[in-house]
Amino acid sequence: MFDFLEGYDLLGAFWVTVQLTVYSAVGSLIWGTLLAGMRVSPVPLMRGFGSAYVNVVRNIPLTIIILFTAMGLADTFGVTMGAADDVKTRVFRLAVLGLVAYHAAFVCEALRSGINTVPVGQAEAARSLGLRFTQVLTLVILPQAFRSVVGPMANVLIALTKNTTVAAVIGVSEAALLMSEMIENEAELLLISAIFAFGFVCLTLPTGLILGWVSKRVAVKR
Amino acid sequence: MNLRKVTAASAVALTLALTATACGGDSDSGSGSGGGGKVTIGIKVDQPGLGQETPDGYKGFDIDVAKYVAKQLGYGESDITWKEAPSKERENLLRRGDVDFIVATYSITDQRKEKVSFAGPYFLAHQDLLIRTKDNIKSGDDLNKKKLCSVTGSTSAQNVKKKFAPDAQLQEYGGYSECLSGLESGAVDALTTDDSILAGYAAQQQYQGKFKLAGLNLSDEHYGIGIKKGDTELQGKINAALKKMVDDGSWEKAVKANFGPANYDFEPAPQITEQG
Numbered sequence: 001m002f003d004f005l006e007g008y009d010l011l012g013a014f015w016v017t018v019q020l021t022v023y024s025a026v027g028s029l030i031w032g033t034l035l036a037g038m039r040v041s042p043v044p045l046m047r048g049f050g051s052a053y054v055n056v057v058r059n060i061p062l063t064i065i066i067l068f069t070a071m072g073l074a075d076t077f078g079v080t081m082g083a084a085d086d087v088k089t090r091v092f093r094l095a096v097l098g099l100v101a102y103h104a105a106f107v108c109e110a111l112r113s114g115i116n117t118v119p120v121g122q123a124e125a126a127r128s129l130g131l132r133f134t135q136v137l138t139l140v141i142l143p144q145a146f147r148s149v150v151g152p153m154a155n156v157l158i159a160l161t162k163n164t165t166v167a168a169v170i171g172v173s174e175a176a177l178l179m180s181e182m183i184e185n186e187a188e189l190l191l192i193s194a195i196f197a198f199g200f201v202c203l204t205l206p207t208g209l210i211l212g213w214v215s216k217r218v219a220v221k222r
Numbered sequence: 223m224n225l226r227k228v229t230a231a232s233a234v235a236l237t238l239a240l241t242a243t244a245c246g247g248d249s250d251s252g253s254g255s256g257g258g259g260k261v262t263i264g265i266k267v268d269q270p271g272l273g274q275e276t277p278d279g280y281k282g283f284d285i286d287v288a289k290y291v292a293k294q295l296g297y298g299e300s301d302i303t304w305k306e307a308p309s310k311e312r313e314n315l316l317r318r319g320d321v322d323f324i325v326a327t328y329s330i331t332d333q334r335k336e337k338v339s340f341a342g343p344y345f346l347a348h349q350d351l352l353i354r355t356k357d358n359i360k361s362g363d364d365l366n367k368k369k370l371c372s373v374t375g376s377t378s379a380q381n382v383k384k385k386f387a388p389d390a391q392l393q394e395y396g397g398y399s400e401c402l403s404g405l406e407s408g409a410v411d412a413l414t415t416d417d418s419i420l421a422g423y424a425a426q427q428q429y430q431g432k433f434k435l436a437g438l439n440l441s442d443e444h445y446g447i448g449i450k451k452g453d454t455e456l457q458g459k460i461n462a463a464l465k466k467m468v469d470d471g472s473w474e475k476a477v478k479a480n481f482g483p484a485n486y487d488f489e490p491a492p493q494i495t496e497q498g
Contacts, residue, residue, distance in 0.1 A: 004333075070393075071400060075409035087369065087391040168374050171394025180375025183310050186333055190314075 004186045005195075013178035014199055020095060020164040020174055021203075025157055027100035032107025037137055039112055050108070058105035062166050065102050069094040070170035088173070095167035103160050110152040114145035117220075147218045154211035158204045175199060261297045263288045264307030264315050264324035264448070271422020271480050272327055280304055282422070286476035287344055287467070288325040291447065294463035309376075313337045316450050323460065324448035327419065329377065330496065339453060340446030340496045341460035344473075346489040347443040349378050350417035351436035352424060354405065359412060359436045365390050371401035371410040377443075378415040386440055398423060405433065412436065416443050421486035435486060446496055461494045 038050035057065070073079040074094055081093035118141050126136040165176035179196045183189055265284055266273035273284040292302050307315055307326045315321045316338045323341070330340045351370075353359055359368065365387035372379035374394045382392050393410055395401050402423060404410040413420065417435055424433045447464075449456050467473045468491040477488055 067396075067400070070395075071403065075404050075407055085391070087393050091393070168394075169396040171374055171392070177374055177394070180310070181380055184375050184377055185331075185380070188337075189310060 004182075004188060008178060008182055010178065010195075010199075013173065013175045014203070016092075016172065016174040017161070017164050018203065020092070020099065020167060020172065021157075021161045023096045024099035024103060024160055024164070027096060028103035028107050028156075028160070031100055031104035033111060033142070035104055035108035036111040036115065037142075039108065040115055040137070040141075042133055054105045054108055057102060058109075060102075062098070062102050062163055063169055066095060066098040066166050066170055069098040073097075087171070091167075091170050091172050095164075095170060095172045099160065099163065099167070103156060103163070106156045106159070107153065110149050110156055111142075111145060113152065114147075114149035115141055117148045118144045119222075144220050147220050150211055150215035150218060154208055154215065157211070158207055161204050161207065162200060259297065260301050260303060261292055261295065262303045262305055262321045263292065264305050264312065264321035264326055266308075266326040267304075267306045269327065269419055269422055270426050272418060273325075274422075281480075283345070283418070283476055283480040284325045284327065286472075286480065287447075287464075288323075290467045290472055290476075291323075291325070291460055291463040294466060295459055312448060316448055319450065322449075323456065326448075327416065328446055328448045329443040330446040334448075337451065338448050339451050339457060340448055341457045342446035342464055342494060342496055343444035343492045344447065344464050344467075345418065345445040346492040347416040347418040347445060348438075348489075349381060349414060349440040349443065350420055350438055351412040351414050352405065352420040352433050353412045353436050354408075355432060355434050357411065359438070361438070365412075368411040369393065369409070371395060371404055371413045372415055373398060373401070376415065381441055382414060402429065402433075414440075417486065418445075418481070418488075421481045421488075424486075425481060437487065444492060444495070457496065461497070465494060 035050050035053060038046040039054070041047060041050075070091060074081075074090060080090055081097070083089040083093060122140055122144075123136055126140045131139065164174055167174055168176040168180065171177065175196055179192060182192045186192065265280060265288060266282075267275040267280065269282065269284075271282055273280060273282040289299060289302070292299075305315070305321050307321065307324050309326075312324055312326065312328060313334065316324060325344075327347075328334075328340070329347075330343055334340075351359055351365075359365070365382070366389040368387075369391045370382055370387070371393045372382065372395075374396055379392065379394050382390060393401070393404065395404075398413065398415070398419070401410065401413040405413050406429075413423075420435055423429060424435065447460050449460070464473075467476075473491050481488060
């Protein structure tokens with residue numbers, strides 16, 4: 001029943017998916033945190049940029065963002081991400097860029113909701129001790145905010161894992177691309193889809209369980 | 223090897239569960255086959271020259287073949303219900319009986335023959351390159367230095383990766399139009415897929431004079447008419463219709479009408495090979 005799997009690098013394809021997920025997760029966590037910082041900052045220009053970015057980017061379909069990185073940035077404007085002669089590396093980096101840009105908006109909003117759980121008195125107390133805004137944010141607010149948003153962040157991470165499949169539209173050789181190759185050759189739509197669905201469940205189910213446990217452990221008891 | 227077996231085995235449980243539910247969910251809403259003097263034909267609706275939806279109905283070589291065959295089977299044009307048959311769903315459409323037959327750049331391969339039967343072939347296409355008019359690619363060896371573009375997961379893209387040019391820079395996109403825009407802007411050097419599909423694009427109004435076929439015959443693709451597995455009666459009838467279409471000259475007329483403007487050096491009608 002499964003002899004048609006011969007000759008396909010199933011694990012290799014899922015490894016690319018994992019790489020895409022990890023790089024994009026780290027990138028969007030950093031960029032999303034910066035955005036969240038901007039959205040709560042006292043500088044109107046930064047607040048404006050933060051909310052404009054979030055509202056624009058999260059409302060554009062991911063497929064369009066990913067396609068834009070390859071067709072717009074790379075093909076038209078010549079942004080090759082340091083890999084002009086290596087299409088494989090280039091599309092991978094472009095896909096990470098697109099995924100980071102998109103998911104940072106969701107990370108930002110999750111984190112901002114976490115910031116809102118920190119009682120305002122703490123920020124006022126920190127201010128009255130003479131801390132600057134960046135110090136208030138990094139020393140007092142964000143550490144507590146992060147602890148309360150592990151659950152929502154797990155949601156974003158799981159969505160990100162599955163959204164890496166969109167990278168197939170610009171030819172990143174991850175799981176979804178192998179799936180379309182296999183369907184093209186083997187005429188086994190249902191079986192092949194089920195195998196890949198199972199593969200993704202294997203990736204995301206442990207993520208959800210582990211982060212759910214972490215979320216309970218680190219939650220700030222108020 | 224072992225690891226693959228483990229992967230395979232662990233997928234069994236889930237798959238069985240999934241297939242079981244899928245069977246239960248089968249509805250009989252899509253009953254299109256046989257009876258009532260109607261015929262449902264699966265086609266592509268987004269490939270210029272072969273099967274494309276236009277304001278005046280469907281147009282293309284596959285459509286002309288489908289109409290001719292339907293006529294020979296005793297159905298008028300008004301009895302035909304067209305149904306889009308995306309590449310991934312062709313086998314399932316036939317198996318469920320949602321369509322009576324499929325004329326949609328459907329290459330005859332051994333793997334597919336395990337699931338469906340074919341009539342024909344009615345056309346012999348080759349994998350080729352579409353390049354800018356001023357460029358030249360003479361032989362397959364030049365490919366390794368070029369930037370190629372093809373559709374994600376397609377047979378043509380896999381051929382490039384595994385057979386002709388493993389060292390070539392292959393950009394895969396979700397559709398041909400993305401590749402065409404890259405070809406136009408110079409981001410890629412060639413778009414590769416079946417020459418019949420390429421000819422259809424080259425013949426489109428907005429691209430006329432810009433692109434040409436390189437004329438490399440990289441592979442043989444025999445387009446067949448997909449039918450339900452083991453339906454030898456229909457297969458015989460369609461084969462007879464195809465033979466008649468070639469003999470009375472309608473075949474050549476249809477090819478010229480649909481691929482004419484592309485200077486496409488098409489192959490003569492292939493011999494019918496698929497028999498019960």
